[in-house]
Amino acid sequence: MSIQLTVNGVSRELDVDPDMPLLWAIRDHLELPGTKFGCGMALCGACTVHIDGAPTRSCITPVSAVAGKSVTTIEGLATAAAKAVQEAWVALDVPQCGYCQSGQIMSASALLASNPQPSDADIDAAMAGNICRCATYVRIRSAIHQAAGALAAPQSKGT
Amino acid sequence: MYLRYREDGDAGRATGLTRRQFLELTTLAGTGLTLGVVLPGCSPAGTGTGTAAAAGPSAPLEMPFVRIAPDNTVTVISKHLEAGQGVWTGLPAIVAEELDASWEQMRVESAPAKVPLYQNMAFVPLGVHAQFTGGSTAVANSWQQLRQAGATARAMLVAAAARQWKVPPAEVTVSEGVVAHAASGHKASFGELAGGAALQPVPAQVKLKDPASFRIIGREHLPRLDAKAKSSGTQQYAIDVRLPGMRTAVVLRPPRFGGKVKSFEAARARAVPGVVDVVEIPRGVAVVARDMYAAQKGRAALEVSWDESAAEKRGTTQLMKEYRELARGKQALVAAQAGDADKALAHAVHRVEGEFEFPYLAHATMEPLTAVCSASADKCEIWAGCQMQTLDQATAATILGLKPEQVTIHTLAAGGTFGRRATPDSDFVSEVTSIVKATGAKYPVRLVWTREDDITGGRYRPLNYHRIEAGIDKDGKVAWRQRLVGQSIIAGTPFEPVMMKNGLDPTAFGGNAAEEYDLDHTHVSWTRAKVGVPVLWWRSVENTHTAYSKEVMMDELARAAGEDPVAFRLAHLGKHPRHVAALKLAAEKAGWGQPFAKQGGRGRGIAVHESFGTVVAQVAEVTVKGDHLTVDRVVCAVDCGIAVTPDVVRAQMQSAIGFGLSAALSGRITLTDGHVDQTNFHQYTVLRLPDMPRTIEVYIVPSTNAPSGVGEPGTPPIAPAVANAVRDAVGVKLHTLPFDLAAARRAHG
Ligand code: FES
Numbered sequence A: 001m002s003i004q005l006t007v008n009g010v011s012r013e014l015d016v017d018p019d020m021p022l023l024w025a026i027r028d029h030l031e032l033p034g035t036k037f038g039c040g041m042a043l044c045g046a047c048t049v050h051i052d053g054a055p056t057r058s059c060i061t062p063v064s065a066v067a068g069k070s071v072t073t074i075e076g077l078a079t080a081a082a083k084a085v086q087e088a089w090v091a092l093d094v095p096q097c098g099y100c101q102s103g104q105i106m107s108a109s110a111l112l113a114s115n116p117q118p119s120d121a122d123i124d125a126a127m128a129g130n131i132c133r134c135a136t137y138v139r140i141r142s143a144i145h146q147a148a149g150a151l152a153a154p155q156s157k158g159t
Numbered sequence B: 001m002y003l004r005y006r007e008d009g010d011a012g013r014a015t016g017l018t019r020r021q022f023l024e025l026t027t028l029a030g031t032g033l034t035l036g037v038v039l040p041g042c043s044p045a046g047t048g049t050g051t052a053a054a055a056g057p058s059a060p061l062e063m064p065f066v067r068i069a070p071d072n073t074v075t076v077i078s079k080h081l082e083a084g085q086g087v088w089t090g091l092p093a094i095v096a097e098e099l100d101a102s103w104e105q106m107r108v109e110s111a112p113a114k115v116p117l118y119q120n121m122a123f124v125p126l127g128v129h130a131q132f133t134g135g136s137t138a139v140a141n142s143w144q145q146l147r148q149a150g151a152t153a154r155a156m157l158v159a160a161a162a163r164q165w166k167v168p169p170a171e172v173t174v175s176e177g178v179v180a181h182a183a184s185g186h187k188a189s190f191g192e193l194a195g196g197a198a199l200q201p202v203p204a205q206v207k208l209k210d211p212a213s214f215r216i217i218g219r220e221h222l223p224r225l226d227a228k229a230k231s232s233g234t235q236q237y238a239i240d241v242r243l244p245g246m247r248t249a250v251v252l253r254p255p256r257f258g259g260k261v262k263s264f265e266a267a268r269a270r271a272v273p274g275v276v277d278v279v280e281i282p283r284g285v286a287v288v289a290r291d292m293y294a295a296q297k298g299r300a301a302l303e304v305s306w307d308e309s310a311a312e313k314r315g316t317t318q319l320m321k322e323y324r325e326l327a328r329g330k331q332a333l334v335a336a337q338a339g340d341a342d343k344a345l346a347h348a349v350h351r352v353e354g355e356f357e358f359p360y361l362a363h364a365t366m367e368p369l370t371a372v373c374s375a376s377a378d379k380c381e382i383w384a385g386c387q388m389q390t391l392d393q394a395t396a397a398t399i400l401g402l403k404p405e406q407v408t409i410h411t412l413a414a415g416g417t418f419g420r421r422a423t424p425d426s427d428f429v430s431e432v433t434s435i436v437k438a439t440g441a442k443y444p445v446r447l448v449w450t451r452e453d454d455i456t457g458g459r460y461r462p463l464n465y466h467r468i469e470a471g472i473d474k475d476g477k478v479a480w481r482q483r484l485v486g487q488s489i490i491a492g493t494p495f496e497p498v499m500m501k502n503g504l505d506p507t508a509f510g511g512n513a514a515e516e517y518d519l520d521h522t523h524v525s526w527t528r529a530k531v532g533v534p535v536l537w538w539r540s541v542e543n544t545h546t547a548y549s550k551e552v553m554m555d556e557l558a559r560a561a562g563e564d565p566v567a568f569r570l571a572h573l574g575k576h577p578r579h580v581a582a583l584k585l586a587a588e589k590a591g592w593g594q595p596f597a598k599q600g601g602r603g604r605g606i607a608v609h610e611s612f613g614t615v616v617a618q619v620a621e622v623t624v625k626g627d628h629l630t631v632d633r634v635v636c637a638v639d640c641g642i643a644v645t646p647d648v649v650r651a652q653m654q655s656a657i658g659f660g661l662s663a664a665l666s667g668r669i670t671l672t673d674g675h676v677d678q679t680n681f682h683q684y685t686v687l688r689l690p691d692m693p694r695t696i697e698v699y700i701v702p703s704t705n706a707p708s709g710v711g712e713p714g715t716p717p718i719a720p721a722v723a724n725a726v727r728d729a730v731g732v733k734l735h736t737l738p739f740d741l742a743a744a745r746r747a748h749g
């Protein structure tokens, strides 16, 4: 059965088992390896993608559930929030092994898209689902605040 | 393989490896390692000069550890695995310093597997010639080697410039990647000079910089070379490798450790669309498929009957009961002894006792174990986050009937290791090679462990039991008697014959109080438990438990004597000036001498510990509400010699604190009747962002000593510092890990 979806702005056709998790469809069939496998049970956040803008665990999302929808992976991140997040990540040297960071960045950019000035409690709530075994959490918190600051800056200048 | 490495040769004393013993080891492992002396870092691969054949104006300068390309990039060849600990930044920093490069032109790539060229120098004094990353030795063992490599390349650039400009080499300067001659006004980039430099003879001797003039080493923030790739999803890990025709495999392993395949029925698995092969390998049955989804579906449909006659069938409750018995028994081997501990304890004016229990712990690296293998009749290539390249290469060669040099290892960035990828029997590399062999090398194979495979797969930090009796006599002298019971990590591996002396495994009891404090009367003994659960080094190895019982009991002694925990420790650290400095720095920065508001269940505690040649002291501030514990602030002081990349040191301390805290708060693998009870992160819970301390402050003790490691030494002190803070806050003694305040209140009243 062929499933049509939009990935990173491009229309794609997938001829796979409709029950296949989106994660493996993205990695093994669309050859986009930036989205990572960590647990397969929605417990670690490594596989986070945006589906119509909402952060979603692709490891438990059957590919049939995203037919006709728009999927964004780390490779296709392009929003202002995402750019600010990635810049802050590099500026503060957040990554260590780096393996969890695609998922962290997908969660953080979705947070900032919906809540441009998150409090510490907002960050805790939005990021609790993303495990980092290197425990880069202190820098993740700082980087989200820094990205929020960068996003706010041009607006405050403009008004 | 984890040892306490110092440049003065302490390593030899710690492990007791002799050259002859290592020769036995290499024979056992079938590695065919070569013994030989290389002038570290100086001579380009294979030739006496630069790569003369390819040299010329647009050729690179190609050396074993450095490549300077015509495009003006300087690539450092890393013999060490980057698993997050920052070697891809630390090693280039050492080269860049001596080379006077600009940081922006630095690049890094993994070295091929090759000894003696890329051996870990920390082991050379022991006669060990193996390439591997571990024991927090990467920067320490590369320090002299890479400084020489950088200085040698610099000298060759200078010689090329002098020749080209017809000026004396002594008048040529190098700064920020630019070679210049002031008087004549000549200037050139490294890239422009690389081809000419490759034609210069390699200088026999080079002068290294005076550390006082370092400008890259020690720079407060040197951006990580891998930060961009790791913030954009473009860093490649083994799980991301794609080769033409590659298949994906998962393995069904025995449900109990020590089990074996009796027979299997593959028809239903083969019927799953996408499954291409089902083969038996020494460690289980592999299902090979077009993609991961089909491989997993195929595995779920596989029917295997297991021979469990030799399987471990005990559970952890039973094992801990046996350990308590063993601690009372007569099989203990003496690990350390001084004075007369029994007599001193009998006359002690203050006495404390404690029983400590430590669970099995999984490493749970974020990237589950993965390796890719492609082979033909006369060669084999492996892509993996290899931590012991020499052994992985030898293992693959043995399985395929090849010579080690016919096996190429592509070491990729690893999504964490914490020791898990350093398996003496190369577990996941051997599995993927076995699958390639069993399928006739028809296609390249990518082996992926699922999280369930990982959590239930063994190779845990060993279960441990300690019993300690300690006392102080009327003159303030301390007596210490400690019995430890646990499995040996190195017994049964190729390392046993060389690392175990008189039946003692130093990775089971090192870092105990007899080593770390000046105590007059000590008796430390270890009883080896024989259990079929495979165990392995886990970020800081034995120090994960020995530091805990030591630092908690030192606090209890201080409390019994009515002394301040810092002052009490200082009084017993006269022969440990680096412990003193770290302890004082952490205490001062935490405001230890000042009043601390304890209202609302707050408390603070301290701990200090040396491991892998680095001393770390930490102060933890906690809030306890009911049975819930929050760690609010951690102040950390670290003496790691010269801090090559201070921000990486800080990052490693933050990371190690989070890793140790994760274990202390909830890390636990248990077994029931030989079956592992946890399967994934819902049961093997790990630290998440909300539980990370809001504040972690890291202070580096200024030092002119050669660098020591930072990957592991931040882990040991955090759990005891937090336990001591909880005791301070609410008086609860925490002797069993992970922490369970309700159970501790019941157990200790
Ligand atoms: S892989 Fe999807 S949440 Fe872990």
Ligand code: FES
Binding pocket: A095, A096, A097, A098, A099, A100, A101, A131, A132, A133, A134, A135, A136, B084, B366, B415, B416
């Ligand atoms: S950076 Fe290693 S798991 Fe997050």
